[in-house]
Amino acid sequence: MLTKVAAIHVLFSMPYRQMEGFLRKLSPFVQQDLAADYTTLFRRIRLFELPVSDTIGQTGKDVVVAIDSTGIKVTNRGEWMREKWRVHRGWIEVHVAIDRKSRNILEMEVTNETIPDEKCCIPLIDSAQNSLQSGTVRKVLGDGAYDHISIFNDLEKRHISSAIKIRSNASRRSKGSSYRAQCAREFLDAGYEEWAQRHNYGSRWAVEGVFSSMKRIFWESVKATSINGMFHEFPLKFSLYNILINC
Template identity: 40%
Template sequence: MKAERKRWGHYKDKRDWKEYNERLVKRGEMYLNFDFLESWAEDVDSLNNGKVGSPFEYPESLMTFLGFMHVMLGVDYRGLEGFVRGLRKFVGEIKVPDYSTICRRVNALRLEITETLLGHQGEEVVISLDGSGIKVSNRGEWMRKQWKVRRGWIKVHLAVDKGKKQCVAIEVTDESVGGQEKFKPLVEEADRNIRAKGGRVAQANADGIYDMRDNFNTLDETGITPAIRIRKNASSRARGCPLRKKHVREYRELGYKPWRKKYGYGFRWRVEGNFSAVKRLAGEYVVATKRANVFKEVVMKFLFYNSILKHDAEGELPWRIGAG
């Protein structure tokens, strides 16, 4: 007689809906916070301090705000010029940048990931790593299927903090680069960024595609506990990686489910949740055409989403991340 399998049953959402609804309402309110108008002159003076050549006329906070509207809300550069014109009718005389200036300044923004992160003072942080694709245009699947038009993908490699659900490291490549090649730079970047916020990376979760000796050695060198799912045909020999040998044997002794429970491997979905949230908010495609600007736009999507989460927790406006 077969053992009766327990079904998952209906998922019960335990979130505080009152708090969640209010958080989303405050995000809408955030879009109409034009605090950069109050510090316009001061911010411009700061930009021009020691500058050689033509002086800046527009503050970095304005350009970060316009970059946020472009990347997260899908307003094109000409539309942004019109937005500032309309804003002038309500707030008095401000200088309106033309769309080419907006495009140039937005693509030159220097957004630092550490400025978008919440604090980790004294925390042992668990990160999850994965990759996903972003379309290089908004063409529909019909064009792709009917006319065999294929423009490729942009590959995004992320490390996401389990607790705060923020991206703590990001690498952007074309579709030819596999996730295995970006494991080490992601782990090292995540560790630097978390340490800059007062914590340390204690564990890294990743699926079987990252089951490689080099990746285990990277974690061994940085003192990070691996929670990488082992491939079915994995060898238990060390071959230059004692940590992987130990991990493979433990995985086989415990079995998948007890191993998953021990390491909290199920929380690896946090990284998939980050991808999903960004794609729903900012779209699954880019509008830039130059390679450098395409990569920049992708990074901005994830850093601006980080800044939204920071606003939810601390009230800091997203366009202040590029104003420093």
């Protein structure tokens, strides 16, 4: 029941005082006492955890993972106030790994805006693999932000194919990663268009579709005002997104 209450709070951006009245009126229709004061609702939802791994639907045997990140505003005030008062509240960064085929979010991580994408890549992939009940991560799709030697070395150790876009001025030599050199030669010899078609790189935009859906459903900013609250709010939203697409 707490999952449904949390979903109401998140989906409708309903303040806790309004939720108290809403649940009191709803109780007779569901034949269950849902009444709780707003402070109790606040404490319970604040401590409620719904891991993304518990909401993943059916996936295939060989899973292709698309990874990316997006910035989320920490306040919903307009650009005029930002320019007028010259106060920059910053962003939080949401890093996700999704199953390209089912569009399920396999894993996500919330960081501040100073954490680079490449630092979250391998932990995301490892967590995504642990979240899969029967499938195995076979390939990773990512943009040029993930073109780092350490990532290619870690993918090679895990026997995961790379479909990460290589920089156009990349060296063909090893320079710390023979696997990246191999991927760079393939990319430079084939050219972007042929390489993208060969690896079905265009399907990486599935992750952009997830971000777009998330922002349409849950808005582009967080409701929480504390850092801990912000970092708790988005995992709950992504878990609810998985539940919605798997209904």
